[in-house]
Amino acid sequence: MRFQRLIQIPVFILFLVLLGFAAYPLPAWFEVDVFLRLDPLIALGSMAAARAFIPRLAWALIIIVPALILGRFFCGYVCPMGVTIDFSDRIIRRGGKKHGQNAFENVGRFRYLKYLFLAGLAGTALLGISSVFLFSPLSLITRFYALMIHPLALMIVNAFLDVFRPVFPAVGLESLSFVTYKVPYFNTNLFVAVLIVGIFLLALVQPRFWCRNLCPAGAILALFGRKPLFRRRVSEACNGCGRCVRACPMAAIGEDFVTTAHSECIFCLKCRDVCPEHAVSFGITGKRHPPQPEIDLGRRKVVGAGLAGVAAAALTMTNLHHIHGGETPRALRSSRLIRPPGALPEPAFQARCVRCGECMKGCLTNTLQPVWFEAGISGLWTPKITARLAGCEQNCNICGHLCPTGAIRPLDMEEKKHAKVGTARIIKTRCIAWEQDRTCLICDEICPYNAISNQFAAGHRVTVPVIDENRCNGCGYCENKCPVTGEAAVIVEPLGELRLATESYLEKARKRGLVYQARGGVEDHFILDTPREKGKRKPIPLAEEEKREEISLPPGFILDE
Amino acid sequence: MIHYKMSRREFIEKSAQCAAFAAAGAALPGLFCESARAGRRFPDIVVSEGMPGPATRGAVRAIGGMERFVKRGVRVVIKPNISFPNPPDMGSTTHPEVIRELAALCREAGAASVLILDNPLRDSELCLERSGLKTACGNLPETGVRVLDNERFFEKVDVPEGKDLTSTRIMKQVLAADVLIAAPVAKSHSATGVSLAMKGMMGLIHNRWEFHVNMDLNTAIVDLCTVLRPHLTVIDASRILSTGGPGGPGKVIPLNKIIASTDMVAADAMAVELGTWYGKTFRARQVKHIRLAHERGLGHMDIENQVIQEVFV
Numbered sequence: 001m002r003f004q005r006l007i008q009i010p011v012f013i014l015f016l017v018l019l020g021f022a023a024y025p026l027p028a029w030f031e032v033d034v035f036l037r038l039d040p041l042i043a044l045g046s047m048a049a050a051r052a053f054i055p056r057l058a059w060a061l062i063i064i065v066p067a068l069i070l071g072r073f074f075c076g077y078v079c080p081m082g083v084t085i086d087f088s089d090r091i092i093r094r095g096g097k098k099h100g101q102n103a104f105e106n107v108g109r110f111r112y113l114k115y116l117f118l119a120g121l122a123g124t125a126l127l128g129i130s131s132v133f134l135f136s137p138l139s140l141i142t143r144f145y146a147l148m149i150h151p152l153a154l155m156i157v158n159a160f161l162d163v164f165r166p167v168f169p170a171v172g173l174e175s176l177s178f179v180t181y182k183v184p185y186f187n188t189n190l191f192v193a194v195l196i197v198g199i200f201l202l203a204l205v206q207p208r209f210w211c212r213n214l215c216p217a218g219a220i221l222a223l224f225g226r227k228p229l230f231r232r233r234v235s236e237a238c239n240g241c242g243r244c245v246r247a248c249p250m251a252a253i254g255e256d257f258v259t260t261a262h263s264e265c266i267f268c269l270k271c272r273d274v275c276p277e278h279a280v281s282f283g284i285t286g287k288r289h290p291p292q293p294e295i296d297l298g299r300r301k302v303v304g305a306g307l308a309g310v311a312a313a314a315l316t317m318t319n320l321h322h323i324h325g326g327e328t329p330r331a332l333r334s335s336r337l338i339r340p341p342g343a344l345p346e347p348a349f350q351a352r353c354v355r356c357g358e359c360m361k362g363c364l365t366n367t368l369q370p371v372w373f374e375a376g377i378s379g380l381w382t383p384k385i386t387a388r389l390a391g392c393e394q395n396c397n398i399c400g401h402l403c404p405t406g407a408i409r410p411l412d413m414e415e416k417k418h419a420k421v422g423t424a425r426i427i428k429t430r431c432i433a434w435e436q437d438r439t440c441l442i443c444d445e446i447c448p449y450n451a452i453s454n455q456f457a458a459g460h461r462v463t464v465p466v467i468d469e470n471r472c473n474g475c476g477y478c479e480n481k482c483p484v485t486g487e488a489a490v491i492v493e494p495l496g497e498l499r500l501a502t503e504s505y506l507e508k509a510r511k512r513g514l515v516y517q518a519r520g521g522v523e524d525h526f527i528l529d530t531p532r533e534k535g536k537r538k539p540i541p542l543a544e545e546e547k548r549e550e551i552s553l554p555p556g557f558i559l560d561e
Numbered sequence: 562m563i564h565y566k567m568s569r570r571e572f573i574e575k576s577a578q579c580a581a582f583a584a585a586g587a588a589l590p591g592l593f594c595e596s597a598r599a600g601r602r603f604p605d606i607v608v609s610e611g612m613p614g615p616a617t618r619g620a621v622r623a624i625g626g627m628e629r630f631v632k633r634g635v636r637v638v639i640k641p642n643i644s645f646p647n648p649p650d651m652g653s654t655t656h657p658e659v660i661r662e663l664a665a666l667c668r669e670a671g672a673a674s675v676l677i678l679d680n681p682l683r684d685s686e687l688c689l690e691r692s693g694l695k696t697a698c699g700n701l702p703e704t705g706v707r708v709l710d711n712e713r714f715f716e717k718v719d720v721p722e723g724k725d726l727t728s729t730r731i732m733k734q735v736l737a738a739d740v741l742i743a744a745p746v747a748k749s750h751s752a753t754g755v756s757l758a759m760k761g762m763m764g765l766i767h768n769r770w771e772f773h774v775n776m777d778l779n780t781a782i783v784d785l786c787t788v789l790r791p792h793l794t795v796i797d798a799s800r801i802l803s804t805g806g807p808g809g810p811g812k813v814i815p816l817n818k819i820i821a822s823t824d825m826v827a828a829d830a831m832a833v834e835l836g837t838w839y840g841k842t843f844r845a846r847q848v849k850h851i852r853l854a855h856e857r858g859l860g861h862m863d864i865e866n867q868v869i870q871e872v873f874v
Contacts, residue, residue: 024686162713178705178707178709180714365684393687438773439753439773439778439779440773442752442770444752445752446682446683448683450809450810454751454752483774553847554749554754554804554838555754556751557838557843557848557849558848559847560843
């Protein structure tokens with residue numbers, strides 16, 4: 001196996017393993033989002049859009065600084081997008097034209113695009129809008145594996161388990177006969193697929209088309225790696241057969257077979273391996289060559305691209321659903337847009353979120369889903385709590401710990417329990433207790449924060465659920481478990497959500513009078529026995545004739561005759 | 562009320578006798594078991610006081626020993642309540658010591674396999690982990706701890722005596738088991754008053770929600786108990802969740818008691834009357850599903866007419 005593959009494949013497997021570990025409970029021995037933090041575009045783009053130094057992203061320096069010495073080694077050895085494209089290129093280009101692909105007149109045609117994308121990204125960042133998620137290789141590829149491949153892989157594993165399930169007990173693997181994996185659902189997954197498959201199909205034009213021509217992270221590394229210390233050199237033995245040119249996946253070799261566009265070279269070493277004369281070697285001595293052929297990248301084009309970025313950002317900001325800053329959310333904000341606990345205030349959140357899908361992949365209950373245009377164009381694929389599908393688990397806080405950019409803050413468990421994401425509201429006309437006098441109260445049963453209680457109310461034969469908004473954390477378990485068909489009779493809305501950039505959720509919740517009894521052994525009387533504190537909601541008044549003795553009974557008990 | 566207290570010495574003597582009888586009973590099955598039943602050899606309800614583990618052992622011994630239910634080579638299913646990812650001190654889940662002791666007793670009695678099964682309300686694996694059950698029972702030999710919520714592990718069963726519930730999907734492993742042991746925790750419940758052995762049977766089926774939507778909840782619970790009738794009920798009343806049930810947080814009152822009975826209705830009734838709920842005491846007949854079960858002949862809620870044995874360990 002070639003040297004490149006010996007490094008590339010284990011690194012790629014590590015990427016997949018870490019993505020697999022992005023699940024509850026998070027391993028304590030390693031930070032599983034580390035690949036995302038290595039991406040120079042995520043680091044620079046997010047910091048620029050958010051106008052903040054993000055310490056977690058300092059990992060990208062591991063890639064950027066050595067680029068001065070090793071050029072674009074990241075693209076050839078580390079980037080999981082690169083491996084995936086190498087693999088998909090093999091499939092897509094099989095049987096296709098293999099020779100002449102690097103004809104000199106064509107190779108440079110699109111190469112400048114990546115610099116223009118980089119300029120465009122800078123333009124959007126200028127207005128505080130992040131478009132990193134559309135162009136970052138790590139974001140694209142993590143999203144691909146997290147939201148598309150991961151559920152498909154689990155389906156295959158389940159099918160395999162199902163086939164062998166009857167056999168397991170006979171061969172002493174009884175415990176395996178109970179194993180089945182919950183296959184997660186993801187909103188908009190088809191569109192995630194269309195974008196990434198489109199990128200793969202560009203292989204029909206050129207191999208590694210994305211890496212050569214489009215990837216702005218590659219552009220950053222190319223800028224840093226224009227004159228790397230370690231580089232390709234060609235000896236006198238070269239007889240000009242041109243095999244190296246045809247083998248080069250990046251079209252980095254010039255017409256004379258000697259000059260090398262160092263900013264394009266990913267050190268795959270293919271040119272060295274195919275050279276029949278052993279004329280090609282890599283080392284720290286040798287002539288530095290300018291990019292071959294020269295890239296026509298005028299100032300005018302770069303400025304134009306930057307301005308296009310600014311214009312695109314301005315367009316998204318004037319979109320009806322764009323969420324601007326300020327304490328009060330715009331009236332048009334979707335009432336069903338519930339952000340994960342610890343999400344930064346919306347503009348900062350969107351500026352930092354790179355839509356990599358780590359939080360959604362890791363989400364214990366699968367409640368975190370990518371949104372479509374609910375939060376404006378700039379909010380595409382940002383995560384939201386989809387309470388009808390699942391609640392946000394009280395004892396889980398991993399989304400914040402998985403977020404590479406800190407768009408969701410990494411909160412400890414106590415802080416997370418106080419990070420109110422919204423407030424539940426009962427739609428009485430849909431509720432089978434309020435509307436049909438049925439003994440239901442699943443919402444009360446499931447509520448982890450004891451925010452829903454059953455009360456007797458005027459005109460109702462059974463106790464009905466009532467929400468104490470000061471206890472409601474917005475986790476959405478009530479909405480998830482509500483047994484009515486279709487839209488739940490109890491729904492979570494963002495009203496009262498806490499979005500804090502730096503402050504403590506615990507303190508803020510205390511100041512607001514929010515009570516989250518997360519621990520056991522606390523006093524909690526039956527609701528009718530204790531008059532509510534001043535200023536809090538009073539029990540619903542009953543008509544005189546309804547004040548039977550029965551109402552002094554806790555729910556579920558009946559009178560003793 | 563036939564109600565007698567035992568000293569520790571007396572208890573040990575009696576248990577030895579019981580063991581002897583049980584051994585003899587095993588040797589002469591037909592004859593002896595008949596006489597044992599006729600002579601009320603075993604109490605109807607045992608209330609055992611002490612630490613959860615030892616009290617469980619004491620309760621099972623007093624009710625006739627695990628050998629009375631678990632013969633050599635049988636498959637046992639134990640149904641704890643681990644519906645919530647809460648630690649034991651919150652009172653919303655069965656104490657792991659109780660389950661571990663029951664599983665150990667089953668194995669000592671010669672069970673071929675012991676399965677601890679539940680279908681929790683919240684995330685299954687998290688419930689298993691945070692209830693302490695995984696640590697307590699995860700590595701016991703020949704014992705499986707499973708939380709099952711996938712449809713493929715359930716099988717449709719008719720409920721011939723059902724009034725509201727006429728069929729439901731029950732865990733296949735439960736249907737295949739020879740012995741079913743209910744091991745709920747004693748706790749309050751916002752819809753059914755209390756959640757004990759009978760309500761706990763809802764954790765062995767797949768679709769619980771229809772109980773609330775299409776049926777009368779209390780009737781449906783009793784319907785379910787006509788097909789899921791545990792051979793032994795052991796209620797963990799080491800502490801009760803007196804308010805805020807079933808999930809808590811709520812007021813947790815330590816009782817240090819374990820209740821055992823072959824009659825799930827009687828065990829539930831005993832737990833209701835032993836405990837204080839929302840600061841009040843109640844008669845078992847005040848809990849609708851217990852009363853319905855009694856009226857339909859599933860068991861006895863009139864604990865004043867039952868032989869109750871108290872043991873202290």
